[in-house]
Amino acid sequence: MEAQPLNSDSPIARVKATISLGSETYFAEANKGLISEQLYSVKEQSMSILKDFITKHNIPNDVPDEPEEISSEEDDEISPKPPVKKSKNKQ
Template identity: 60%
Template sequence: MMEVQTQDANLNRPQVKVTFGLGSETYSVEATKGILSEQLVYVKDQSMGILKDFIIRNNALNDVPDEPADGSSEEEDEILEKPQVKSKKTKTT
């Protein structure tokens, strides 16, 4: 009987607990319900949500425009970046 009570007491304890830092902020996620695989999925989903919010919050001021400011297109840049190939001249004797 004692062993069953110990197992029941451990079912309410979280088996999966994650603490991670992003920049100077620290986050903690733990799962208390379900079997181990369900707890892992829950912690993963919560962590991904925290990461998404962190990225959105910290990159909002650093928006990068899709097009370069000088108006040149990507195709023009590619053409300019290709090195010119010199033609080889053969000597005939």
């Protein structure tokens, strides 16, 4: 049995990637060009998938990290700093 080299025009995808992010699964594949071109294409697809996933699952910026009740209790315990007085130098 002889080994048959795959040429760049072959319809078979040679580079494939399965990306599992949490419970979601994504697929990236390339089937044209040299192996290095296919790897680059799959890398670009993977980065795009990751960017979309992060954007989709991003927490809005206006939501506070801590509940306000906890932060207000801490503020009561901490005494405010006295204002800094600026010295005026007369020449």
